[in-house]
Amino acid sequence: MILLKTALILALTSAAPEAAPAKSGCATTSIEVALRHLFERYKDGGTLDVTRDSGEPITPRFIAESLKVRDVPNGYALIENPDLIETFEAALFKNPNGYHLVVVSSGASVSHTAVFKCDAEGLKADNTALELSDAEAVQLYTDAGLLKANAKKGLSEKTLQDWAGSIVTLSLPRKGRVITIKANVDEPAGVYGKKLGTIDYVDGRFVVHSLAKKAR
Incomplete structure (x- = not known):
């Protein structure tokens, strides 16, 4: 899981x-x-x-x-x-x-x-302010171009499913109202810390943006 x-x-x-x-x-x-x-x-x-x-x-x-x-x-x-x-x-x-x-x-x-x-x-x-399901997190990796279907090398969905830790992390803004979503897996090399999307604070609510899709 x-x-x-x-x-x-x-x-x-x-x-x-x-x-x-x-x-x-x-x-x-x-x-x-x-x-x-x-x-x-x-x-x-x-x-x-x-x-x-x-x-x-x-x-x-x-x-x-x-x-x-x-x-x-x-x-x-x-x-x-x-x-x-x-x-x-x-x-x-x-x-x-x-x-x-x-x-x-x-x-x-x-x-x-x-x-x-x-x-x-x-x-x-606030139990509903920031909601991101497992499937949505995997989709963020896909939209960022980090996840390849049927990949023999590189990052796969199975790697994320088997990862023994958090697969995403949030970087809070020092200034402004935009939170950055980052990859939190360190295999394969080069993935850790990659930007996956953003969360904007608009009109009192948090709005998730992937790197490929409009806000939801």
Whole structure:
């Protein structure tokens, strides 16, 4: 089974009963505040499952102290700490009603992507914001010219099906509102990191574009 489902993990676990969502300021929130609200609302970042080597709890203060890059004007942050197993990228996508916060992990065989939405109802996981099926991921490889039918050499669909890890990864924008979809398999040589498509944030929703087809 293609492990895209673990690459794009959007069905986040519910908050603990005692947790409270962010109550206000969605439209004017900065990346720092959005991350603080996230880790107040979801222990360990929901299914991001952020853990520390030391076993100490993940707290909003710890996350704030781990911001290696803090680009408030552009809504981008990089979370990195020797006590964290993975590195996390976060990007804020604002809309008239609030924002979406996307967090992507790297540094392990399976990268995790989580999406959260903040609006008048507060902060919550958005289970439908970024949906990409296994078949759609394979199609992205085909549209990018990386997948050949009945290939004896090079990348085949069977290679993707048998791949023991995430086959795609998302590169969040340092500036702008366009996420880049990249290949996450390193065999055969030259495939890893190839651009497969983009995801544009338009009118409060994420729109997928392959390299050969119109947006869906």
